[in-house]
Amino acid sequence: MSDAQLIKPDLGYVKEVIAAGGESLKKCYQCATCTVVCDVTGDARPFPRKEMVWAQWGLKDRLINDADVWLCHQCADCTAKCPRDAKPGEVLGAIRRTAYKAHAVPGFMGALFANTAYLPVAFLIPVVVLAAMVMLNNQPASGSHLVPVFGGEGFMPQGGTIRFSRMLPITTGIDVTFLSVAALALLSALASLRRFWGNLEAQVPASVPRKGFGPAAAEFLGELVSHASFRKCTVNAGRTLAHLLVFYGFIGAFIATNIVLVYEWGTKFGIFHELETPLAFSGAGLIPKLFGNLGGLAILLGALLMMNNRLAKSQDSPANAYDWAFLVSIFLVAATGLLAEALRLMNRAGLAYPMYFIHLVFVFYVIAYLPYSKLAHLLYRPIAIIHAKNVGRETPAAAAKAA
Numbered sequence: 269m270s271d272a273q274l275i276k277p278d279l280g281y282v283k284e285v286i287a288a289g290g291e292s293l294k295k296c297y298q299c300a301t302c303t304v305v306c307d308v309t310g311d312a313r314p315f316p317r318k319e320m321v322w323a324q325w326g327l328k329d330r331l332i333n334d335a336d337v338w339l340c341h342q343c344a345d346c347t348a349k350c351p352r353d354a355k356p357g358e359v360l361g362a363i364r365r366t367a368y369k370a371h372a373v374p375g376f377m378g379a380l381f382a383n384t385a386y387l388p389v390a391f392l393i394p395v396v397v398l399a400a401m402v403m404l405n406n407q408p409a410s411g412s413h414l415v416p417v418f419g420g421e422g423f424m425p426q427g428g429t430i431r432f433s434r435m436l437p438i439t440t441g442i443d444v445t446f447l448s449v450a451a452l453a454l455l456s457a458l459a460s461l462r463r464f465w466g467n468l469e470a471q472v473p474a475s476v477p478r479k480g481f482g483p484a485a486a487e488f489l490g491e492l493v494s495h496a497s498f499r500k501c502t503v504n505a506g507r508t509l510a511h512l513l514v515f516y517g518f519i520g521a522f523i524a525t526n527i528v529l530v531y532e533w534g535t536k537f538g539i540f541h542e543l544e545t546p547l548a549f550s551g552a553g554l555i556p557k558l559f560g561n562l563g564g565l566a567i568l569l570g571a572l573l574m575m576n577n578r579l580a581k582s583q584d585s586p587a588n589a590y591d592w593a594f595l596v597s598i599f600l601v602a603a604t605g606l607l608a609e610a611l612r613l614m615n616r617a618g619l620a621y622p623m624y625f626i627h628l629v630f631v632f633y634v635i636a637y638l639p640y641s642k643l644a645h646l647l648y649r650p651i652a653i654i655h656a657k658n659v660g661r662e663t664p665a666a667a668a669k670a671a
Contacts, residue, residue: 275327277325277326278326278328279326280326281366284366285362288362288366288382288590289361289362289365290358290359290363292354292355292359293320293359294324295352295353295354295355296350296356296359297352298317298321299351299352300317301346301349301350301351302317302320302346302349302354302356303346305345305349306340306345306346307500308339308340308341308343308497309336309340310339310661313336313661316346316356316357316359317356318336319336319337319359320356320359322334328366328370331367332363332366332367332370332467333467333468333471334363335652335653335655335656335661337360337364338645338651338652339652340360341497341501342361343498343507344357344501345501345502364645364648365382365590365642366382368381368641368648369381371460371461371463371464372456372639372640373456373460377637377639378640380640381637381640381641384589387589387593390637391633393636394628394629394630394633394636398436398445398625398628398629398632401436402423402435402436402441402625403422405441406422421434422435423435423622423625424617424618424621429546430612430617430620430621431545431546432545432546432608432620432621433545435621435625436628438532438545439536442628443533445632446632452636453635453637453639456640457644457647460639461647461648461651464648464651465655468651468655469655476659476660477660479657479658479660481658484654484655484658485654487657488653488654488657491653492650495508495512495515498512507577509570510573512570513567513569513570514566514570514571514574516566517562517563517564517567517568517602519563520559520563520566521560521563523563524555524556524559524563525556525560527555527556527559528556531552560605561606561609564605564606565602565606567598567599567602568602568603570598571598571602574595575595575596578591578595590642591642593641593642594643597633598634598643600630601627601630601634604623604626604630605627607627608620608623608624608627
């Protein structure tokens with residue numbers, strides 16, 4: 269007979285899961301249909317049935333440190349087949365939101381994003397920071413006794429060619445701001461993921477053989493390129509295309525941004541000739557222009573498909589403000605960037621500069637809050653999958669030892 273275990277239900281956590289989007293949690297009567305129809309779950313210790321039990325009992329420590337919560341891709345096969353309309357996929361999504369808060373470093377940022385009432389504050393912060401940077405870089409008018417810091421021309425540069433660097437210089441404005449924000453986000457993400465990895469490891473006996481982080485990560489990357497797990501979804505197969513577009517769109521935008529970054533700083537040190545802005549679809553500007561525009565279009569289309577998918581199933585699985593903040597932010601990152609470029613080409617300075625500023629606000633939002641928003645699944649899901657592969661979680665023998 270196995271040893272008895274003392275279970276202490278946390279009713280407060282049950283309410284937290286329900287508030288995070290798991291309103292249907294208590295409808296579950298443990299028929300296990302969700303686990304049977306899921307093509308993503310493994311044969312050993314399958315999900316999401318056990319997670320539904322743990323959530324009903326409020327077993328917070330188990331759930332926020334449960335790798336299976338992240339192995340779920342919320343493809344909604346289980347939700348569609350559930351005879352009680354308990355929506356297991358939505359419940360696991362809600363559990364993931366509570367996990368962001370629990371693992372967040374610093375903790376107050378996790379609490380900020382856990383409460384959707386504070387989302388306006390989250391958007392206001394990049395507005396204030398970027399406005400301050402534009403002011404700091406502002407070139408004073410003729411006759412002013414103010415000393416310019418880096419030679420920008422303010423929010424609305426007058427006359428001449430529309431160059432967004434006139435509003436906020438690239439190296440001393442854009443790079444200083446966004447590299448600092450990215451560095452802080454990276455440090456926070458590393459601290460959060462280190463905590464998460466440690467909690468995952470604590471659940472697996474040392475006697476379980478490890479494949480090695482490198483081989484496990486390589487195997488995961490092979491699956492990531494094709495979104496192999498998403499392709500197992502049948503009810504909501506359209507999500508695969510949407511996620512692929514957004515995923516590769518951001519990769520394209522990242523490549524374009526870093527080409528310009530390297531070129532600009534290389535120019536500072538005399539490695540390259542000065543990169544003339546605005547970039548043209550020729551010469552040195554061709555490659556970053558192609559990656560940036562194609563990436564932006566891919567993100568835009570992918571975000572539209574995601575929003576359409578959400579609206580189509582809103583009656584069965586209504587999205588909350590947390591979901592919409594994520595979808596709208598990635599949509600507006602692409603839309604405002606493409607619009608700013610179009611307005612510049614049309615020589616509409618009065619609209620182009622404000623649109624560019626709005627674009628920067630949403631880029632700031634996505635980068636700075638990545639470890640705490642729904643985008644954090646880009647961090648936690650890979651770690652959970654790599655850990656599962658590392659400990660042989662996908663094989664029945666290893667899973668039995670870890671149980």
